[in-house]
Amino acid sequence: MKLAVLVILGISVSLGDSVSTPEKATPPAITQAQVDGWTRSWQKRLDLGEWRVTALIVRVADLKPNTLGNLKWNSGEKTAVIKVLNPLDYDLTPAEIPVDMEYTILHELIHLQLSVLPHDGSSKTVEERVVNRIGEAMFQLSKGPAYHPRVSVAKSFIKPQGPTEASRSNK
Numbered sequence: 001m002k003l004a005v006l007v008i009l010g011i012s013v014s015l016g017d018s019v020s021t022p023e024k025a026t027p028p029a030i031t032q033a034q035v036d037g038w039t040r041s042w043q044k045r046l047d048l049g050e051w052r053v054t055a056l057i058v059r060v061a062d063l064k065p066n067t068l069g070n071l072k073w074n075s076g077e078k079t080a081v082i083k084v085l086n087p088l089d090y091d092l093t094p095a096e097i098p099v100d101m102e103y104t105i106l107h108e109l110i111h112l113q114l115s116v117l118p119h120d121g122s123s124k125t126v127e128e129r130v131v132n133r134i135g136e137a138m139f140q141l142s143k144g145p146a147y148h149p150r151v152s153v154a155k156s157f158i159k160p161q162g163p164t165e166a167s168r169s170n171k
């Protein structure tokens with residue numbers, strides 16, 4: 001059984017170097033039940049029922065630098081663990097955080113969907129782009145016309161990226 005690791009590439013949490021956010025409101029407390037609910041709901045939509053997926057809310061130190069989430073899976077045992085960033089470590093407005101956490105879960109579950117494909121490391125960037133586009137499309141369908149694509153909030157928490165990563169922001 002092989003254990004693979006995937007990280008949200010390049011989605012940065014700018015800690016400290018962001019433009020001064022006017023009000024430092026207390027971030028919303030996201031419960032484990034909410035995170036579980038998002039996980040179950042997107043897992044069902046993606047028809048990933050054969051997987052046992054666990055979602056964890058973790059502090060920034062438990063993630064790779066400048067990432068909002070992480071997925072580890074075990075193809076043999078059909079288990080997967082998704083880590084999502086704790087609201088306390090987010091640099092978004094309180095209103096933006098829950099939807100962003102839900103998006104992270106969707107994003108990682110799409111990676112899980114693609115985990116059946118060979119992963120030799122050569123297609124990481126392409127996979128990231130594909131996952132972002134599918135995730136964005138699904139999220140817009142789910143949230144309806146009121147949903148603002150993540151590009152609109154991206155500037156507030158994504159650090160400047162290289163050309164490859166930047167293309168992600170303008171879809």
Ligand SMILES: [Zn+2]
Nearest residue numbers: 007008009128
């Ligand atoms: Zn990713």
